[in-house]
Structures are given as structure tokens and as C-alpha cells.
Amino acid sequence: MARDRDHRPDQMRIPGEYHDGFSDDLQPLRPLDLDRCDTLSDLVGDLRHTAFGGRALGEAADVYEAMIRDPGCEVVVTLSGAMTVAKMGLLLCRMIDQGHAQMVVSTGALMAHGFVEAMGGTHFKYDPNMDDTALYQAGYNRVYDSLELEQSLEDTTAVVGAALEGWPTDEPLSSREVHRELGRYLAARSPEPGILASAFRRDVPVYVPAFTDSELGLDLAILNRQRRLDGHQPLRFEPLADIEDITERYARAKRLGIFTIGGGVPRNWAQQIAPYLDGLINRFGWDTEMKRFAYGVRVCPEPAHWGGLSGCTYSEGVSWGKFTPRAQGGRYAEVLCDATIGWPILQMAVEQRLRADPPAHLKP
Numbered sequence: 001m002a003r004d005r006d007h008r009p010d011q012m013r014i015p016g017e018y019h020d021g022f023s024d025d026l027q028p029l030r031p032l033d034l035d036r037c038d039t040l041s042d043l044v045g046d047l048r049h050t051a052f053g054g055r056a057l058g059e060a061a062d063v064y065e066a067m068i069r070d071p072g073c074e075v076v077v078t079l080s081g082a083m084t085v086a087k088m089g090l091l092l093c094r095m096i097d098q099g100h101a102q103m104v105v106s107t108g109a110l111m112a113h114g115f116v117e118a119m120g121g122t123h124f125k126y127d128p129n130m131d132d133t134a135l136y137q138a139g140y141n142r143v144y145d146s147l148e149l150e151q152s153l154e155d156t157t158a159v160v161g162a163a164l165e166g167w168p169t170d171e172p173l174s175s176r177e178v179h180r181e182l183g184r185y186l187a188a189r190s191p192e193p194g195i196l197a198s199a200f201r202r203d204v205p206v207y208v209p210a211f212t213d214s215e216l217g218l219d220l221a222i223l224n225r226q227r228r229l230d231g232h233q234p235l236r237f238e239p240l241a242d243i244e245d246i247t248e249r250y251a252r253a254k255r256l257g258i259f260t261i262g263g264g265v266p267r268n269w270a271q272q273i274a275p276y277l278d279g280l281i282n283r284f285g286w287d288t289e290m291k292r293f294a295y296g297v298r299v300c301p302e303p304a305h306w307g308g309l310s311g312c313t314y315s316e317g318v319s320w321g322k323f324t325p326r327a328q329g330g331r332y333a334e335v336l337c338d339a340t341i342g343w344p345i346l347q348m349a350v351e352q353r354l355r356a357d358p359p360a361h362l363k364p
Contacts, residue, residue: 251277
């Protein structure tokens, strides 16, 4: 029986009235053509017109470039995962040295392993023919497919003591000050690149919110035990000082951008300052503007459906007052892949763009 055309459902598509995409200002996709790509920047730029992870990477490069080119934007870089053991530390050095990062928030382990590297220590490829008991007995600490020498960690204890030797006992330390003093110690002894040395030279603060969950935190605890045994006052540690310091920096910034590798405590700690500022304004009438991240780039394999902060989308962060909504100009990109793949590609592609057209506000 023929269907009665007078009773066609309103939702039913009508042949001849289909849209063509262009009339709705949709962006057309196009095949990836390597003949058009002479540089990594070209390749990443063309990936914007593809799909899936490639498109996300291409869009992330655009957002990263935009936040660097914005002269009023202060960029906070947050890092988790064993990026320094994985030999990604020089990428962060480049971001700091080239003025792409104004604040760094990290796990303690990442900074500790980077500190070992800056002192001349070496990490090694894991040999799967050795079992973990044999590794322990030989003084090898395994981080997935790489090894950290126990001797290198032992050496950091003495260096932490030397770097903090003159710190007054009546002046509390925060993680920012500990890492600044370690950077000062490294910068005075070697011109070689290192995260903390670069941060010291460029006056970029390094915050480690979970400082006691790290080798350097244990080193400070050991140092204080030794000071007590020697009849000296232990050094005081005040973690809330970090919150106040970074809050002042957020408040002074015209705009904020966040570049996140992984997630975890560093990401949440850096993002929670916006709600903290809201609280200061609402409760105490603090004379400052509310601050939201206007830009965001995240490279992390964690999906949203596990429910953890590492996989939390930027749109979810809008509901917490941490990010500017896209409708109000917020620009975000999220690349769900291993950071040891996505981060170097992003960094090199954007550096090529910046060299071709250097921003006037970035000092060499």
C-alpha cells in the first residue's frame, strides 16, 4: 500500500532538500597529500583537514601556536608521567628557553628524574631478560621500559643538601623555592640544558603540589633528619605558599593558557586556582577579575569514560568555572595519544611556524 504523503513525519528527510555542507558553512575534509608537505609544520597543518587523532593533532598545533602568539597570555605547563625518564625533558627546556612557558606544574618524580639527567646521570633501556628481583638487587629501578640507577638517586640527596645549605630555618620553603634553589645550583655549575636550570635562568616558577611524593621530597626529609641528629633546626616546608604564589600570577595575567601533558595532580592543581580566585572574590571582595583559561592543549591517552581527572574534557572544566566557554572565545584541543609521540611533533611543528614568522613579544 502506498504511503499517504499528507502524513509524512516532520522528521523525515525529503529528497531534493538535502543540504550540501557548504551552505551550512561546514568545513570540508580533504585527502592527506604528502606532496604538499615539505616540513613537519606542513604535515601537521594538513592533518587538520583529516579525521580522528590526526585532526586533533593538527588542531592542537593551531591552539598552541595561538596561545604563544598572544602577547597577553601567560602559559602554564602541567606535566605528569615519566617524561624525563622517557627523554622528553629537553622539550620542556625549549618551551622555557623560548618563552613558551611562564609557569610549570609537575609531578615530583618527573622533576627528580630530570634533576638526575641534569647532573649528568644516565637512564637505560630495560632488558626484559632481567627479572624485577634481579633489577632491585643490581640497583636498577624500572619505569616501564626504562631504568633509573639507584646510585643516581642516592647522589641527589647530597646535592639537595648542598643547594639548601644556606637556607634560613625561620623562612619556610615551598616546592617553588626548593626547585628554584636546585636550579640555581645547576645553573652555577654547568651551561648544559636542564629543566630547573632553564627555569632559574628565565625566572619561571616550578611547582610540585605533591612534593613529598617524590625522590626530592624524600631527600628533604632525609636532610632534616640529619640536621636534627647534628643538633640543627630542620628546614620548614609550607605547601600552601605555592597556592598563594601562583594565584597572584594568575590574577596579574591578562589571559591564561594551559598546556597539559598527562593529567593527575599537576593538571588539577593548576586548574583549581580559577575556582579559588572565585572564592577570594566572592568571600572577601578581593579586587581582581575572575580568570578562566582562554586556551588549552592536552596530550594524554586517558579517555573521559574512566571518570578520572586525567581524562576530563575541557568542556567539563567549563562547568567548574575553570575554562572560558567556546562560545565566548575559548580555544581548546585534546589529543588522545602517547605524549612521547604527540608532544615532540607538536613542539617541532609550532617552532617551525614561529621561526618563519617570529612573534614580536618573545625575547630570544
